[in-house]
Amino acid sequence: MILFGVYPNQSAAIHGIDWNTIGLLTxxxxxxxxxxxxxxxQFLAIWSAKKVNARPWGILVMLxxxxxxxxxxLDNVTTVLLIAPVTLLITEELEIAPYPFLFAEILFSxxxxxxxxxxxxxxxxxxxxxxxxTFNSFLTxxxxxxxxxxxxxLLPIYVMWGRKLTAxxxxxxxxxxxxxxxxxxxxxxxxxSLAVLTFVxxxxxxxxxxxxxxxxxxxxxxxxxxLLDNLSRTPEEKSENVHHTFGEVExxxxxxxxxxxxxxxxxxxxxxxxxxxxxxxxxTEGAADSAEVTTRLSIAVLWVSAVASAIVDNIxxxxxxIPTLKTAFVQLSxxxxxxDLDQQHAIWWSLSLGACLGGNGSLxxxxxxxxxxxxxxxxxSPIRFLTFLKHAFPxxxxxxxxxxxxxxxxxxx
Amino acid sequence: xxxxxxMTSDPVTVREDQPVSTATALLRDNHFRSVPVxxxxxxxxxxxxxxxxxxxxxxxxxxxxDNLSNLRYLNDDLADLQRRLVxxxxxxxxxxxxxxxxxxxxxxxxxxxxxxLTKSRNNLPVVEEATGKLIGMVxxxxxxxxxxxxxx
Numbered sequence: 001m002i003l004f005g006v007y008p009n010q011s012a013a014i015h016g017i018d019w020n021t022i023g024l025l026t027x028x029x030x031x032x033x034x035x036x037x038x039x040x041x042q043f044l045a046i047w048s049a050k051k052v053n054a055r056p057w058g059i060l061v062m063l064x065x066x067x068x069x070x071x072x073x074l075d076n077v078t079t080v081l082l083i084a085p086v087t088l089l090i091t092e093e094l095e096i097a098p099y100p101f102l103f104a105e106i107l108f109s110x111x112x113x114x115x116x117x118x119x120x121x122x123x124x125x126x127x128x129x130x131x132x133x134t135f136n137s138f139l140t141x142x143x144x145x146x147x148x149x150x151x152x153x154l155l156p157i158y159v160m161w162g163r164k165l166t167a168x169x170x171x172x173x174x175x176x177x178x179x180x181x182x183x184x185x186x187x188x189x190x191x192x193s194l195a196v197l198t199f200v201x202x203x204x205x206x207x208x209x210x211x212x213x214x215x216x217x218x219x220x221x222x223x224x225x226x227l228l229d230n231l232s233r234t235p236e237e238k239s240e241n242v243h244h245t246f247g248e249v250e251x252x253x254x255x256x257x258x259x260x261x262x263x264x265x266x267x268x269x270x271x272x273x274x275x276x277x278x279x280x281x282x283x284t285e286g287a288a289d290s291a292e293v294t295t296r297l298s299i300a301v302l303w304v305s306a307v308a309s310a311i312v313d314n315i316x317x318x319x320x321x322i323p324t325l326k327t328a329f330v331q332l333s334x335x336x337x338x339x340d341l342d343q344q345h346a347i348w349w350s351l352s353l354g355a356c357l358g359g360n361g362s363l364x365x366x367x368x369x370x371x372x373x374x375x376x377x378x379x380x381s382p383i384r385f386l387t388f389l390k391h392a393f394p395x396x397x398x399x400x401x402x403x404x405x406x407x408x409x410x411x412x413x
Numbered sequence: 414x415x416x417x418x419x420m421t422s423d424p425v426t427v428r429e430d431q432p433v434s435t436a437t438a439l440l441r442d443n444h445f446r447s448v449p450v451x452x453x454x455x456x457x458x459x460x461x462x463x464x465x466x467x468x469x470x471x472x473x474x475x476x477x478x479d480n481l482s483n484l485r486y487l488n489d490d491l492a493d494l495q496r497r498l499v500x501x502x503x504x505x506x507x508x509x510x511x512x513x514x515x516x517x518x519x520x521x522x523x524x525x526x527x528x529x530l531t532k533s534r535n536n537l538p539v540v541e542e543a544t545g546k547l548i549g550m551v552x553x554x555x556x557x558x559x560x561x562x563x564x565x
Binding site: 177 | 472473474475476477478481483485486487488493
């Protein structure tokens with residue numbers, strides 16, 4: 001891009017990188033890398049399976065709840081990476097097909113991730129790049145609809161598979177024979193991890209008014225946990241342990257974001273996003289007032305994001321939409337349609353809900369989907385693209401319809 | 414010297430459509446680390462070894478994922494391991510044939526064979542380049558035996 005004159009020099013290209021997103025992702029990945037070594041995620045999965053006496057439908061519901069909650073608190077890719085293997089282990093012991101379970105986990109990882117700023121990459125991008133949106137904004141504005149979407153998605157899953165899920169008494173006894181506590185491999189580290197995770201979540205909630213951005217909180221949390229994990233180790237062990245932890249960080253994802261920011265900022269510099277923004281503004285032509293502009297844009301952004309996110313990766317889509325919408329807001333105000341903060345937020349929430357829920361539309365819609373599919377393939381239970389599409393796309397549309405009603409009733413009337 | 418001069422011709426093989434139990438018996442009875450798996454035409458399709466066999470007595474998810482290295486919570490006893498293996502007994506062994514590492518050809522130079530063997534825990538297959546047919550196997554004992562024999 002420098003060679004083609006999009007950027008005058010390297011500094012200008014680097015200036016486009018959103019370090020808040022990069023720091024937040026890296027910090028959380030370090031925390032998860034240490035925490036996962038404690039076995040707590042396996043513990044949660046096995047504990048929840050035993051809580052329902054290893055009845056298949058009960059397990060599906062419990063694992064869906066665990067997946068959704070963990071996806072909201074961590075990122076959804078990590079969540080499925082840790083829950084899907086245990087799920088396959090459990091379904092194998094139950095001698096039942098894993099597909100409904102994995103299907104539910106894919107859907108609920110994306111639905112759960114929608115609830116918080118840190119739950120899904122599109123939200124991380126929105127939270128990092130829209131100055132007026134905070135961690136708490138997501139909790140008060142987006143999270144409230146998530147439980148309803150969860151329940152309304154669970155219902156069709158029950159109709160399709162849940163009522164037919166059965167396992168023999170012998171198979172259920174095998175799962176009941178699991179010793180959940182044995183999944184915990186390091187109790188002291190677990191205590192440290194949970195303490196740091198709590199500190200980080202609280203930091204996200206109270207940090208913004210104090211001037212601490214999410215990246216600062218996540219990086220401090222990551223550094224603190226690394227410190228606590230290495231306190232009593234020898235220098236050699238410390239070095240090895242820190243290398244091991246950094247080896248667990250998904251650097252490919254981090255560099256993907258770095259590259260993405262450079263490209264999107266380049267498009268912005270080249271004026272390509274102005275053209276896109278003009279199209280967005282053109283869509284509001286003839287609107288009577290800013291309220292109508294907001295209504296049109298919110299609904300359009302919600303549905304376009306949802307369908308687009310089912311077809312292409314939602315991360316580059318949202319990374320492009322954020323500067324596009326910002327430019328569109330400026331263009332609209334120049335034309336006399338000034339959108340106030342609440343109206344702008346309604347559109348950002350539409351983008352968040354559309355992109356996160358839209359990721360459920362197909363197997364390539366979100367990174368978490370591909371992670372589960374890849375693992376299922378390796379374990380001999382492949383998830384077919386078209387089969388998933390057939391089941392997931394209608395459910396995605398259903399969830400977006402619920403989100404539309406929510407956005408409309410809460411922000412547009 | 415080339416591979417064809419040191420290889421063991423007509424090696425013991427298992428056909429891909431034969432059951433796992435047959436391959437297991439071959440490994441156990443001959444104390445092989447692995448056995449080549451071939452198709453009806455004698456073309457090499459992979460190998461079935463001790464690691465693959467041990468993998469069959471664990472849940473598939475445990476073998477497919479590194480995150481499940483701790484399996485204490487399974488609370489398994491010998492009967493559980495036995496049950497998993499028995500469930501796979503009648504499956505065609507081709508389903509579990511693993512990729513072979515380096516493949517040798519009759520004209521592969523002996524130094525090259527030794528170089529491959531230093532990095533391999535199994536015997537190496539020798540296949541005809543044009544047809545892919547398995548025509549022999551080379552073990553480290555084939556090489557060592559010849560070297561010691563020649564020097565004595």
